[in-house]
Amino acid sequence: MKLISNILCLDQVVRKPAHIFLDELGIEYDEQEDYVVIKHAALFTSTIMSKLLARPNVKLFNAVAAEDLIVKEGRVGGVVTNWALVSMNHDTQSCMDPNVMEAKVVVSSCGHDGPFGATGVKRLKSIGMIDSVPGMKALDMNAAEDAIVKLTREVVPGMIVTGMEVAEIDGSPRMVTFQFPFSLNIVVGIFCLEIALIVHSSFALHIQFLQLKMLIVLDYTI
Numbered sequence: 001m002k003l004i005s006n007i008l009c010l011d012q013v014v015r016k017p018a019h020i021f022l023d024e025l026g027i028e029y030d031e032q033e034d035y036v037v038i039k040h041a042a043l044f045t046s047t048i049m050s051k052l053l054a055r056p057n058v059k060l061f062n063a064v065a066a067e068d069l070i071v072k073e074g075r076v077g078g079v080v081t082n083w084a085l086v087s088m089n090h091d092t093q094s095c096m097d098p099n100v101m102e103a104k105v106v107v108s109s110c111g112h113d114g115p116f117g118a119t120g121v122k123r124l125k126s127i128g129m130i131d132s133v134p135g136m137k138a139l140d141m142n143a144a145e146d147a148i149v150k151l152t153r154e155v156v157p158g159m160i161v162t163g164m165e166v167a168e169i170d171g172s173p174r175m176v177t178f179q180f181p182f183s184l185n186i187v188v189g190i191f192c193l194e195i196a197l198i199v200h201s202s203f204a205l206h207i208q209f210l211q212l213k214m215l216i217v218l219d220y221t222i
Contacts (some may be wrong), residue, residue, distance in 0.1 A: 011038065011041070014044075019036045064083065064084060065081065069106070074129075076158035076159035077102055078101050080098050082098045105159075107161075107162065108161050109161075112164045118164070118168040118169075121133050124155070129156045134171040136164065137167075138174065139174050140173035141173075147170070148162070148163065151170050151172065152195070162192050163188065
């Protein structure tokens, strides 16, 4: 998650109804008609990180890059990791031995296309698990966020795709960083959790919860 948003501006705009998540975190904001404004993006990031890292079942790995996938019997089962600087310099130095992290669900949100962008779906294509990655369309802010939220899904068994990586695989419009990107980040983050719970659990409560989130998603327009 970005520490400073809006092209290094200080305040952070969050479109409703994503502000409900801010209420749950106890983050103060100035309320406007269709959105709220947090006085500094770092306030949001530091708050959510502190609450997350305080949980007993969460680990944060510093300077680690996921550079490949673990695939067993047609299912994504984790990621191959390496030191970030090693991953960025495979052409200039010897490769250090990678490590692996196995997982029941992998969420890939590698962002815009580029040398290190959309690497999750690109890798799926290179190993034949998906047919094509057409790339994102030109900018249409209103359509972009709604499309990314609605198209967030488990694209292959064991791997959920979200964020701008969705735009790459589905050819939906790109977006910019200085309007309402944090609203999207919050909503799709919650949405990914709900998808993971449904796909890997049979509890009816989770399904009902996802239906509730889908009502929010479908009304998620500027």
